Amino acid sequence: MYAKVIVDVPAKQTNRAFDYSVPEALRDWVAVGSRVSVPFGPRKLQGFVVELDDRSVMDPAKVKPIAEILDLSPPLTPDLVQLAHWISQTYLCHEITALQAMIPGALKAKYERHVRVKDDSMGQERPMSGLSGNAVGQHSFLLPAQQEIIRYVAAKGSVEIEALLQRFNSEGKLIKELMAEGYLQEVQMVKDRMTAKKALTVFPPDDPEQLRAWAEQLPSRSAKQKEVLELLAERPVPVKLTDLLNELSISAGTVKSLVEKGWLELREVEVLRDPYSHRSFQRTVPLSLMPEQEQVFQRISRPVMDREHRVFLLHGVTGSGKTEVYLQSIQTCLDQGREAIVLVPEISLTPQMVERFKGRFGDQVAVMHSRLSHGERYDEWRKIMQKQVRVVIGARSAIFAPFTQIGLIIIDEEHESSYKQEESPKYHARDVAIARASQHDAVVVLGSATPSLESMYGTLPEYKAEAAAREDSSQARFRSEQLDLFGASTEAGHPAADNNSQARLTGRRVPFELLTMHNRVEGRPLPRVHIIDMREELRQGNRSMFSRDLYKAIEDRLHKKEQTVLLLNRRGYSTFVMCRTCGYVAECPHCDISLTYHQSSRAIRCHYCGYAERELTVCPSCSSEHIRHFGTGTQRVEEELTKLFPGIRVIRMDVDTTTEKGSHEKWLTLFRNRQADLLLGTQMVAKGLDFPHVTLVGAIAADTVLNLPDFRAAERTFQLLTQVAGRAGRHELPGEVYVQTYAPEHYSIISASRHDYQSFMEKEMTLRKFHEYPPFHRLILITLSHEQVPLLMRTAELLASRIKELAKELQPMPVEVLGPVASPISRIKDRYRFQCMIKYRGEASISRLVHQAVAGFEELERQQKLTISVDVDPQVLM
């Protein structure tokens, strides 16, 4: 038997499967998805089995055996292995990178290089194995220091090379000699970073009657020991030592003496850490649904029951009760004996959200988010592996939960940009979810109050027509796209092993079905939104950051003891620092960006690289003292608030106040308990929060996002305002929203103020189409960065022309290569940045072409420390 293995080296030349033989002893263990240790050149590497085969497809003389299997059961399912291949093709990354992203960090291989004394079975000349003083004595040609090293290593069995060099740090050369001459031998080990947590566990004997007999034997002064025996006789199951001690309030000594008598056994047993074990969750029952919810629920649950792959876009206004629909749909899925994945943006993975799911499904739920420790995350993942849970709620990467029977995947707040991973593999969880669902014939629900244009596009007749027209050719073409990107392998990918699994990724997309919920639960009205023209305020002589109306509103809430949420999408104190005499602006010496003043630390700092220096009192350029802080950040608003409203209790939430673990939660709890009057923050306060006493929401500068050089600026502004407006008046008290802006006539702001998604979407669609932007056209952004501009420019030009050249062969397909030009932020951390934009219409093979072009530069990247990053814009893939 032979296995195809992807090895743990993310490089162009190793981005293919290597063949290994499966030793007899491992035959029952090695499966598609197994993590193995394999010899690779002179060393050992971790790898993933992606295919099993009865005959070798390559030169049998070269094939080596798999050295070791690293897990008891494969950490990846066959469908995940196939999905990894799809991801590597779609998002242009090495296959190992995609595979690696699917398992918890705890299982990432750690390579340890150890040395040990060579046990030379035939080498009588060097009988070092049973190292006696005598044996060392025979080698009088070894220096005393060398003999000492050998003795040290022999005593320890094996020593990590780094540790040995540290211990004998002046003798590095001698160690090398010993290794070269074969006295010491290097051994490679592939190890996990994490081991399962163990707990001492007490094991009673098989026969509980025996315990009673022993209990009788005990003298009366051993009452505690007797208690233990009686308890175990009553309940003859293994019990954690700590639990036992707590339960009977006894000390470990009591148990120890029983163990010493040989009556009980104490062993270490793996346990799972449960980050939520200390919390009890109030069980909830399904609520009765509103007619609209009921209708949507029916639409979703029917295909779940019929095991049909469908994608629904659920557009539900804030407060329309989407979560209850999710919960009941999941129940339907579980009733089918299948599993469900729920993705939520990291930021809204708050205890409230977890509570709702735990409350409904109890310990059937695993939770995955970045605030968990390495070990906790590993344990949650193992719960899935061991089939202890059937629902996963988590951020982006939870889409890779190793379930085998997925029936439903829900993506809440589907428009959130955090579903796109910034590092390689730069996947978008929405697209991966649809791909994974198609493997399982599962249903996808994309939920949002402000669906992304991409997802909306999927519901349009235009998309359906395009998809239908493409159907035949795309099927055929996709199959050919499964070929190895680099042309290195002649075999067609690895069609993921077992052909009887339903897994088959065609890459073809079904049209999305739009579901709408217009009404809020219990018919609460949406809050009234006032747009405030800040230019008018200025004309009226108000130069403060608060309009008169917003000021009055805040004052009013303070009187009424109601709460306020203020949004400002900018942290720090001011945006930039300028000398009014000469116009000097403080800039980061490492990045092409101005420095932001931070009041608390009296420093100016760079939000890109963290560079900081002391605040300016004198202009470094002209020595003038007329330094002024321009623009407004959260810190400044906080300062202003305490000045204007003496005694006001403000909570400020931004990256600066929430880096500490658990601080996010802490602030929100404080606010919920009404220990503050006003919550001020960046976009993190806009999402998913639900506080009954908030009746006022203010956006201090609604157009900060609008002015960014991004074709999605209007969409993001609309989303942000809609989200933040949804924070007000969610309960009995009616809400009110103030939006301050310098662009009051902008359609994104007007539509948001009218809660009118439809008209915003239509307008934006028209504009996107006209300007040839997504979702009508697709974009791939290639960013190159390097310390030196000339090399950077040369390479960028070369890459652009290479892409053009390759694109020519695809004529008459319209592919535009824009650039190269300097990136909007032309330097970050001392590295200059250039970019190239590829624009084209629905043709998935372009990404492959770009990858091909980029792959040609990998050598250069390695040698010159040049980086090329490729971002496939989130898109509706067909």
Next chain:
DNA sequence: AGCACGCCGACT
């Protein structure tokens, strides 16, 4: 990624 093999400059 590592590591070996291989072809051209300053040195015992």
Next chain:
DNA sequence: GTCGGCGTGCTC
């Protein structure tokens, strides 16, 4: 004449 620079290629 050699030691050593890192350019090119391979790893089942």
